[in-house]
Amino acid sequence: MxxxxxxxxxxxxxxxxxxxxxxxxxxxxxxxxxxxxxxxRAVHYAMVIDARKCTGCHACSVACKAEFEVPLGVHRSWVEYVEKGTYPNVSRNFLPRLCNQCSEPPCVSVCPTGATYKRKEDGIVVVDPDICIGCKYCMLACPYDARFINPNTGTADKCDFCLHRVTEGLEPSCVNTCQGRARIFGDLNDPNSEVAKLVATEPVTVLRQEMGTKPNVFYIGADHSDENDTRVPGQYIRVDTHRPILERR
Amino acid sequence: MQELQWGLPVIGYLFLAGVGAGAYTVSSSVLLRGGGGGFSGDHFNIARYGALLAPIPLIVGTGMIILELETFQTAVAHGDISLLFRWINLFLTINLSPMSIGSWVLALCIIASVGYAYTFLSKESADGDDKNGLRHGLAWIGVPLGIAVAVYTGILLGAMPARPFWNSPVLALLFLVSSLSTGVAGILLLRALFGKHHKAPDGETHDASHKTASRATYLLASSDVLLIGFEILAIFLFILFANLTIGNPAKAVSVILPGGEFAAMFWIGVVVIGLLLPVLIELRYVIPTLLYHQPYAMPRGIEVAVCAVILIGGFMLRYVVVVAGQITGPMGI
Known part of the structure; x- marks a missing residue:
């Protein structure tokens, strides 16, 4: 043996x-x-907004204002109202808006100082207020009008998916407060996350796709029409919002 | 109307940087092409006017954009000194942003133009003096630097798909030609205002000097006719291609087409006053010399008026373009 x-x-x-x-x-x-x-497996944060569930209650707008003490007159997160049709065939839809955290962010490519950049670890586009010089180039380059000058610092500011919350494992404040569960937040790289499933299975759209920015905020059932889309003569479309400048820009 | 992110300081800067860069390029070209000898040193004199002019609008314009920076405004409003010089951050890095490259090119252009002006500062400066080497070196640098600054002002605006009015490759060309044209106008204006008057009718010496002076200004005036011709072509292409592109660009360019918000300002202010009027007056004086070899003589008053309307037109062009680009954005959502 x-x-x-x-x-x-x-x-x-x-x-x-x-x-x-x-x-x-x-x-x-x-x-x-x-x-x-x-x-x-780097995190790829994304948001799905189910516009069918949005009631225009502005809980997100208020939560965002409270979370960041956003000064009066400027908004990180806002809601637009789209009214269209002529009586009796009318509708009113709500379109919650925030920074799209684009995969190809035009604000980043025009920033002359590198103050705004896309975080490699989670894809969130952030502004470093200690570097920004307030030239407003990014505000002009953003197709979504998501940026503004913070009157307290004189630097560019915008939604950052509540970076201070999500790095602690919490949901962004607007998601946390949404009473209709219209906002869903998660990691697109995790196939088991709710956002990944929704993006994979639902007919999602993004805003101003032709700008080539590859937004990471997806919408379900969003009304993409504006005043220029009046195809039926005499049909009425009005878009406005609660921001000081009522038109969409 | 929507609020403007870039207001009068930026409009003034784009215009003044254009004049300064144009004057530097034209002055350098005239110096390098004509040397000091041609036309009894008159090329040198024209180069001298351009050289002494160029740094002033460049520096004043650059000062104006610093005023537009929100950190600077906040620093002034809140008395926060730490924000006052935040713009230094522009020069702590370089990236592919048109503004980053533009800042560096602009800084180099200002430094070179100040050096170039310094070589002409003395009234006794002449071709072949002790500063000749430096002067020619800075002139060789000046041609590409001036063109770079003029072109960058167009690329700065043209780099953004979100602003369909600006997002045209023709815009950089339009701003370049306009810069050169307003640069020529600036030089001719200085010359008309501060040049030696030829009042005394004392025979041959006056005639001879007048002829050479006229030949040199003829060179600039006829070049200006050509530049304005190119500018009209660039405007034609700018409008045509935007209008042919269905959607955002066509909608955006409609603000300067008949019925648009800026139609009157554009067609009267830019095209008629800034381009057609001066080019027709210049042609009136250039054609007899060009075709029949008659002596070129534009009355001083008319010369001043022509230069003034060219400069006004250049400013109006920047004004209309900067404002129209900001009140028009992409359609739909």
Whole structure:
């Protein structure tokens, strides 16, 4: 028995060495693979807004104002009202708005100082108020009018998906407060997250897709019409909002 | 009307930087092309007017955009000194933002133009004096730097798809040609205002000097006719291509087309007063020289008026473009 156990044939030996080499190779390859997997698994925050569930209650607008003590006259988060039709065929829809945290953010590419940048770890576009010089180039470059000058600091400001909350594992304040559950927030890279499932299965749209910004705020059932879309003669479309400047920009 | 993010300081800056960059480029070109010898040193004199003019609008314009910075305004309003020089951050980094590249190019252009003006500062400065090497070196730098500043002002506005009125490749060309044209106008204006008067009718010496002076101004005036021709072409292309593009650009450009909010200001202020009027007057004096080799003589008063309307037109162009670009955005949502 002993002899047979110890007497390893040449073929077995070669096979074992081969297996060992493969094991060693696998072991050394693990850190690289793990890194790649981690990079892929970087968080990609996104929001889905189900406009069908929005009642225009402004809980999100108020929660956002309270969360950041946003000065009067400017808004990180706001709601637009789209009225259209002629009586009796009329409708009124609500369109909650915030920074789209674009995957191709035009504000970042025009910033001359690098004060605004897209975070690699979670894709949130942020402004560093200690670097920003207040040139307003980003405000002009943003197709969503999501940026404003904070009158207290003189620097650009905007929604940052409540960075201070989400890094602590909390939901953004507007999501937390939404009474109709119209806002859903999560990690698009996690296939089991609610946002990933909704984006995968629902007919989601993004705002001003033709701008090529690849927004990370998706809408379900949003009314994308504005005054220029009046196709039926005599039909009435009005868009306004609670911001000091009533028109959509 | 929607509130403007970029107001009069930016409009003034785009105009003044254009004049300064244009004057630097034209002055350098005239110096390098004509040297000091051509036309009894008159090329040199024209280069000198351009050189002494260029840094002033460049520096004043740059000062104006600092006023537009919100950190600067907040610093003044709140008495916060730490925000006053926040714009230094522009020069702590460089990236592909048109504003970042533009700031560096503008800073280099100001430094070079100040040095270039310094070589002309002395009244006795002449071609071949001890500053000649520096002067020619800075002139060689001045042509590309001046063009770069003029073009960048167009790219600055043109870089944003969110602003369909500006988002046209023709805009940089339009601003470049307008810069060169207003630069020429600035030089001719200085020359008309401060140049030597030829009042004394004392025979040949006056005639000779007058002829050479006229030949040099003829060179600039005829170039200006050409530049304005190119500017009209650029405006034609700008409007045509925007109007041919269905959707955002067509909707945006409609504010300067008949019936639009800025139609009167654009067609009367920019096209008629700023381009057609001066080009017709200049043609009236350039054509006899061009076709029949008659001596070129534009009365001083008319020369001043032509230069003034060209400069007014250049300002109106920046005004209409900057404001129209901000009141028009993408359609739909």
């Amino acid at each position: 002993k002899a047979t156990a110890t007497a390893i044939s040449r073929r077995d030996l070669v096979a074992k060495i081969g297996k060992g080499a493969a094991l060693v190779a696998a072991a050394t390859a693990v850190p690289g693979k793990a890194k790649a997997a981690l990079a892929q």
